[in-house]
Amino acid sequence: MPRMRSGIAAAIVFMLASATRASAADAGAVGSAPNLSAIVMFLVFASATLVITYRAANRTRSAADFYTAGAGISGAQNGLAMAGDYMSAASFLGISGLVFASGYDGLVYSVGWLVGWPIIMFLIAERLRNLGRYTFADVVSFRLEPVSIRTLSAFGTLTVVAFYLIAQMVGAGKLIELLFGMPYLYALMIVGALMILYVALGGMLATTWVQIIKSCLLLGGATVLAFLVLVKFGFSPAALFKAAVAVHPKGAAIMAPGALLADPISAVSLGLALMFGTAGLPHVLMRFYTVADAKAARKSVLYATGFIGYFYVLTFIIGFGAIAFLMNNAANYRIEPGGAYNKVTDLIGGTNMAAVQLANAAGGSIFLGFISAVAFATILAVVAGLTLAGASAVSHDLYESVIAKGRVSEDKGVRVSKIAAVAIGVLAVYLGYIFENENVAFMVGLAFAIAASCNFPALVMSVFWSGTTTRGVFIGGLLGLVSSIAGVVLGPAVWVKTFGFTTAPFPYDNPALFSMAIAFGGIWLFSKTDKSKRAGLDKAGFPAQFVRSETGIGAAGAVAY
Amino acid sequence: MRANATMIEAIKRDPHFHTLVRRRTRFALALSATTLIIYFGYIAVVAFAPQWLGMPIGDGMTLGIPLGLLVIVAAFALTALYVHRANTEYDALTRQILEDIK
Numbered sequence: 001m002p003r004m005r006s007g008i009a010a011a012i013v014f015m016l017a018s019a020t021r022a023s024a025a026d027a028g029a030v031g032s033a034p035n036l037s038a039i040v041m042f043l044v045f046a047s048a049t050l051v052i053t054y055r056a057a058n059r060t061r062s063a064a065d066f067y068t069a070g071a072g073i074s075g076a077q078n079g080l081a082m083a084g085d086y087m088s089a090a091s092f093l094g095i096s097g098l099v100f101a102s103g104y105d106g107l108v109y110s111v112g113w114l115v116g117w118p119i120i121m122f123l124i125a126e127r128l129r130n131l132g133r134y135t136f137a138d139v140v141s142f143r144l145e146p147v148s149i150r151t152l153s154a155f156g157t158l159t160v161v162a163f164y165l166i167a168q169m170v171g172a173g174k175l176i177e178l179l180f181g182m183p184y185l186y187a188l189m190i191v192g193a194l195m196i197l198y199v200a201l202g203g204m205l206a207t208t209w210v211q212i213i214k215s216c217l218l219l220g221g222a223t224v225l226a227f228l229v230l231v232k233f234g235f236s237p238a239a240l241f242k243a244a245v246a247v248h249p250k251g252a253a254i255m256a257p258g259a260l261l262a263d264p265i266s267a268v269s270l271g272l273a274l275m276f277g278t279a280g281l282p283h284v285l286m287r288f289y290t291v292a293d294a295k296a297a298r299k300s301v302l303y304a305t306g307f308i309g310y311f312y313v314l315t316f317i318i319g320f321g322a323i324a325f326l327m328n329n330a331a332n333y334r335i336e337p338g339g340a341y342n343k344v345t346d347l348i349g350g351t352n353m354a355a356v357q358l359a360n361a362a363g364g365s366i367f368l369g370f371i372s373a374v375a376f377a378t379i380l381a382v383v384a385g386l387t388l389a390g391a392s393a394v395s396h397d398l399y400e401s402v403i404a405k406g407r408v409s410e411d412k413g414v415r416v417s418k419i420a421a422v423a424i425g426v427l428a429v430y431l432g433y434i435f436e437n438e439n440v441a442f443m444v445g446l447a448f449a450i451a452a453s454c455n456f457p458a459l460v461m462s463v464f465w466s467g468t469t470t471r472g473v474f475i476g477g478l479l480g481l482v483s484s485i486a487g488v489v490l491g492p493a494v495w496v497k498t499f500g501f502t503t504a505p506f507p508y509d510n511p512a513l514f515s516m517a518i519a520f521g522g523i524w525l526f527s528k529t530d531k532s533k534r535a536g537l538d539k540a541g542f543p544a545q546f547v548r549s550e551t552g553i554g555a556a557g558a559v560a561y
Numbered sequence: 562m563r564a565n566a567t568m569i570e571a572i573k574r575d576p577h578f579h580t581l582v583r584r585r586t587r588f589a590l591a592l593s594a595t596t597l598i599i600y601f602g603y604i605a606v607v608a609f610a611p612q613w614l615g616m617p618i619g620d621g622m623t624l625g626i627p628l629g630l631l632v633i634v635a636a637f638a639l640t641a642l643y644v645h646r647a648n649t650e651y652d653a654l655t656r657q658i659l660e661d662i663k
Contacts, residue, residue, distance in 0.1 A: 110633070115599075123589060238619060238621035241621045245621075255623040256612065275600065544569050550582055551578070553659070
């Protein structure tokens, strides 16, 4: 087994090196040639994480080890890892790019991504830790009938993971193509191969450490980048803003909210999706089981909230820094015929490359290499976390409970989980490939809308309301899932921008306001009217669940190494 | 420790359990409501009165910058407040319940 692992690692390194050489001639964009320091730093990261995976694989023996790292992760480490799951390359490059393009609007988005975390703390964290073991479906099915509830939860998990994963894979492929001068498909295959290795061999322990390393790199890199910007302006944010207003085509308008969130219903709906979607993301929820108890779960959320909030402050400074550093230098732009260039849209690599371009302008090519490697590491860590959550839903929820009806050992479940991780990885590469030229920007929003409209209502209603029944959660959750997907498909992002129709039947960008109401209303209505025998059992199970969710008495503890 | 039916009955009758549930539920709901009000209040200003956020304060700043940062800081501060309360008060009550059912 170890020989096979190192063989695969060597193959990846070789593929990376040869792919980069092969396309060195036609590589364009950011560095004009693949950045050597980026490749070296990425190889260091990849080898370090593979060593960690190898060591984690030797320590991962039981099902609890595989799914939750034996609940032996500390609160602070888990907080870093949660922040790592959440701070994707999309949020680093996307939000700094948004600030670069429209200024203040970027801050409005960042705030929305953050405010779900206090809600997780107040309502979810401790109860989740007290009631579940491996997946959030453990909690929902604590007193409800497991087969239908786990089927629903697994679908909720897998659709969220699928859309999130497609968005990350396409972004990863494009980014690596640009930064490392490597063909798109090769880039996807390297991401896919590494994430399969992390998850299938090292389970939660390896995935957590990949996540922790990535968080430190990302927070460190973003801190240095923001520092380089502020040094130039004598650590006066006001001086930075003045310089940005002076060069930005929108002028003083970048210092106030713009047209991006003009429609109140869309703004509220997006806010709900971000806020409650965070509290329904399966890969984030799964992290609560990696710590020993409710106290450590609380500490995790506090650390995660702090790191993520700090990170968004940095991306805001980085976005404004990119405006001030890049917009007056034509070398950063694709020049249109006639010598003119659009200071926003013609940025080489697109506005999402603002942070990367800034790294070059403010810190030189070695720092550019570092930030590129950080972006690559970020993507890898996020897709690994998603793959682990998806694989756990397939094995622990679908295989063990629904298909085998609880008649198999957990070790068999772990084997299924490893197979599922490989399958999800291969599928992710394939989907990333066929969606290469599609607009995937809406998919992260869709993932949050589904999480807010299916996973979150099922979780909250089963934990807090004694009257919740299996039928209520199953029908209500399904309605939330279907209506959130329908709202996005019939909305402007897909119906108009992707399908090319002129007007969308559903006029708002995000359906969460409506789909969440449908889900909560559905669970309430179909529980209230449920007179079945099962409903009696569901309600009778509430007191025991309530005692355990509030006190943790009887909850699964940590495994000592 | 396995929780059995008699233990659950004992905990349900324990006054400490009721104190814990009442205090924590009330505090968690108050903090959740505060978070919602702060965030959706901010979103309401963004949607209905964006010019307020664009109001210049001092040289180069606008009101929206410190306000936006304040929402971020508030999210962290409220979270920290809950953790503090839980670590001191709620954990002590939970320990008390464990004592009671011994």
